[in-house]
Amino acid sequence: PNLSSTVAEVNFASYILNASGPRCTTEAELHNLGQSESAAIMTKSCTLLAREGNPEPRYKALPQGSIQSMGLPNLGYKAYLDMLPRLTQYNKPLIVSISGLSINDNVEMVSAFQKSAADLLEVNFSCPNVPGKPQLGYDFEQTDKALAAITKFGDKPLGIKLPAYFDFNHFETVANILKKYPVKFISSINSIGNTLVIDPETESPVIKPKAGFGGLCGSYIKPIGLANVNAFRQLLPKEISIFGVGGIYSGSDAFEYLLAGADAVQVATCYQEQGTECFSRISNELSQILSRKNYQDINDAKGALKLL
Ligand SMILES: CC(C)(C)CCc1c(C(=O)O)[nH]c(=O)[nH]c1=O
Numbered sequence: 001p002n003l004s005s006t007v008a009e010v011n012f013a014s015y016i017l018n019a020s021g022p023r024c025t026t027e028a029e030l031h032n033l034g035q036s037e038s039a040a041i042m043t044k045s046c047t048l049l050a051r052e053g054n055p056e057p058r059y060k061a062l063p064q065g066s067i068q069s070m071g072l073p074n075l076g077y078k079a080y081l082d083m084l085p086r087l088t089q090y091n092k093p094l095i096v097s098i099s100g101l102s103i104n105d106n107v108e109m110v111s112a113f114q115k116s117a118a119d120l121l122e123v124n125f126s127c128p129n130v131p132g133k134p135q136l137g138y139d140f141e142q143t144d145k146a147l148a149a150i151t152k153f154g155d156k157p158l159g160i161k162l163p164a165y166f167d168f169n170h171f172e173t174v175a176n177i178l179k180k181y182p183v184k185f186i187s188s189i190n191s192i193g194n195t196l197v198i199d200p201e202t203e204s205p206v207i208k209p210k211a212g213f214g215g216l217c218g219s220y221i222k223p224i225g226l227a228n229v230n231a232f233r234q235l236l237p238k239e240i241s242i243f244g245v246g247g248i249y250s251g252s253d254a255f256e257y258l259l260a261g262a263d264a265v266q267v268a269t270c271y272q273e274q275g276t277e278c279f280s281r282i283s284n285e286l287s288q289i290l291s292r293k294n295y296q297d298i299n300d301a302k303g304a305l306k307l308l
Pocket residue numbers: 021045068069070071072073099124126127128190191215
């Protein structure tokens with residue numbers, strides 16, 4: 001069956017690509033993604049200047065996923081701007097993730113990538129904003145202000161990486177703000193923020209930064225990701241594409257996101273744990289599921305969730 005998909009008017013040869021975050025910070029990692037079956041090359045969220053990130057241990061694999069508080073370690077946006085032309089050789093979409101520490105940082109970086117070889121820009125709205133205020137994606141006034149500022153440029157198609165929401169009023173509020181601006185896609189969801197995993201043997205958290213508080217990832221969060229994708233699919237016009245993210249390890253997980261309405265899916269924790277083999281495996285598993293169920297094309301199953 002055909003697994004190719006058009007997302008934000010860009011053609012993706014398959015439905016499975018890497019999510020921003022794991023194993024996509026260095027140029028070597030990005031070439032590795034280029035040589036893999038990932039349908040795109042997505043970079044680690046970048047900031048104005050290079051960052052070391054948080055002290056270790058800052059990532060902990062868990063039975064059903066992971067918890068991490070990396071602290072935005074990255075090479076700084078200029079390094080990604082510089083390496084992009086060397087990544088076009090893989091003939092797959094290049095997606096640059098941007099996570100400024102302020103709206104002004106985001107404006108400066110979105111502006112800098114307008115003339116670049118990036119095919120899509122994904123602006124991370126889980127980034128911190130004004131200290132003492134919620135993260136950008138949880139501060140609806142700031143979300144509106146940030147979108148107004150970063151969508152002024154208009155050359156490069158731009159999307160937003162959203163945190164998870166848990167309330168229909170929030171889905172509606174965010175969807176109504178997004179519809180005001182030329183946003184081409186959303187990526188939903190980011191890790192579930194500020195969770196705490198405790199090891200009863202050591203009587204300590206399992207990660208060091210932020211007194212152990214970190215983003216929860218993996219299978220634990222798939223039901224939350226499915227709900228966010230399905231809610232936004234119903235609230236947003238079809239012109240706004242949706243990347244589904246959260247707990248995708250298998251073709252079946254990807255198929256669930258397809259039924260929920262995702263145009264393509266991004267793999268993070270599974271890629272962190274299994275390496276680039278995960279992309280071909282998940283694609284093949286999805287292909288087998290579609291064949292078994294007699295779907296010739298992913299578009300026949302997209303959003304086809306059958307309510308009881
Ligand atoms: C959490 C922030 C550090 C503010 C942004 C970067 C980020 C991180 C990170 O770099 O710690 N981890 C995530 O799971 N999602 C993110 O968006």
